Amino acid sequence: MTQHLFITATDTDAGKTLVACALTSLLARSNKVACFKPISAGCEWQAGELINEDAKQLHQVANCQQPMASVNPIAFEEPIAPHIAAQTLDKTINCAQVVSHFEAIQAYSPEIIVTEGAGGWRLPLGNGEYLSDFAQQTQQQVILVVNMKLGCLNHAILTYQAIEQDGLQVVGWVANCIEPMAYQTENINELINTFSAPLLGKIPHVKDMQSAAKCLDAQLLRR
Numbered sequence: 001m002t003q004h005l006f007i008t009a010t011d012t013d014a015g016k017t018l019v020a021c022a023l024t025s026l027l028a029r030s031n032k033v034a035c036f037k038p039i040s041a042g043c044e045w046q047a048g049e050l051i052n053e054d055a056k057q058l059h060q061v062a063n064c065q066q067p068m069a070s071v072n073p074i075a076f077e078e079p080i081a082p083h084i085a086a087q088t089l090d091k092t093i094n095c096a097q098v099v100s101h102f103e104a105i106q107a108y109s110p111e112i113i114v115t116e117g118a119g120g121w122r123l124p125l126g127n128g129e130y131l132s133d134f135a136q137q138t139q140q141q142v143i144l145v146v147n148m149k150l151g152c153l154n155h156a157i158l159t160y161q162a163i164e165q166d167g168l169q170v171v172g173w174v175a176n177c178i179e180p181m182a183y184q185t186e187n188i189n190e191l192i193n194t195f196s197a198p199l200l201g202k203i204p205h206v207k208d209m210q211s212a213a214k215c216l217d218a219q220l221l222r223r
Contacts, residue, residue, distance in 0.1 A: 001104070004138055004139065004140045004141060005113070005140065005171070006032065007023075007105070008120065008144055009117070009145040009146070010120060011119070014146070015178060016054075016116050016117060016145050017058070017116060018203070019174050019216075020037075020210065021057050021058060021059060021061050022209050023143070023200075023213075023221075024151050027114070027218055027221075031111045031112050032064055032108075032110050033062055033063055033108035033110060033111065033112045034066055034105050034108050035062040035071050035113070035114050036113055036177060037058055037116045037118075038074055038098045038101060038115065039118050039123075040052035040076045040082070041075075041082045042077075043076060045076045049068065050077060055071050055072035057209070058072075059072075060201060064105075064109070064112075064139070065108065066108055067170050072106070074097070076089075081119075083125055083126035084216055087126070087127065092126060093126055094129055095134050098131070098134040099134055111215050115140065118130075120159065121159050121162055121163060132162075134212060139200070141169055141171040141221075142169065142170045143170070143173065143174065143200070144156065144170055145173070145176050146173060146175055146191065147176055147178060148175050148177045148188065149178070149179060150182075152187065156173075157191075160173075171220075172197050172198050172200040172220055172221060173191070173199060173200065174200050174201055175199065177203060177204050177205060178205055200220055
């Protein structure tokens with residue numbers, strides 16, 4: 001069976017793309033890996049197609065020869081909440097659409113599908129639906145990226161609890177150390193002692209996916 005890994009985070013700009021790309025590059029060394037960024041906002045027109053830079057990076061590290069439209073099927077130009085971007089265009093987003101696009105990836109026969117979420121765990125799709133509903137319906141194994149900064153303990157613990165309350169398993173978490181933080185080690189240790197999921201790695205401030213990959217232990221994600 002195909003393994004489904006869903007990358008979420010404590011907030012936006014927490015490092016989901018960096019972690020998703022780094023993990024994909026590691027897993028693709030010995031597996032056929034597809035990537036999925038179902039929804040993006042903040043795209044540019046390139047050759048008549050809306051391209052999201054994060055989705056483009058995922059497309060480059062996956063090894064299932066997916067077209068960009070398979071990696072990122074729902075894209076908006078304006079960098080705002082996706083459901084609001086959809087409303088401005090008189091469009092809607094719903095969970096059934098996302099699930100349909102996800103199921104279509106099976107045509108590429110992946111062993112693993114790495115999905116990068118958008119925003120945090122409860123990203124609204126509109127009409128009372130959330131991206132987390134998609135994760136539930138497709139029984140994703142969740143990886144939580146924690147942006148290590150003041151206030152992250154509350155955000156991380158609440159997100160972790162919400163994932164578990166939704167009936168899903170957090171199979172690992174990543175401490176993404178984007179900026180200096182007082183007592184960073186103590187904060188990371190607090191989460192280690194709070195979470196049952198393993199720490200997949202601590203990423204210092206890095207500029208590229210290859211450097212991030214060296215900080216992660218993908219072996220902890222073995223099925």
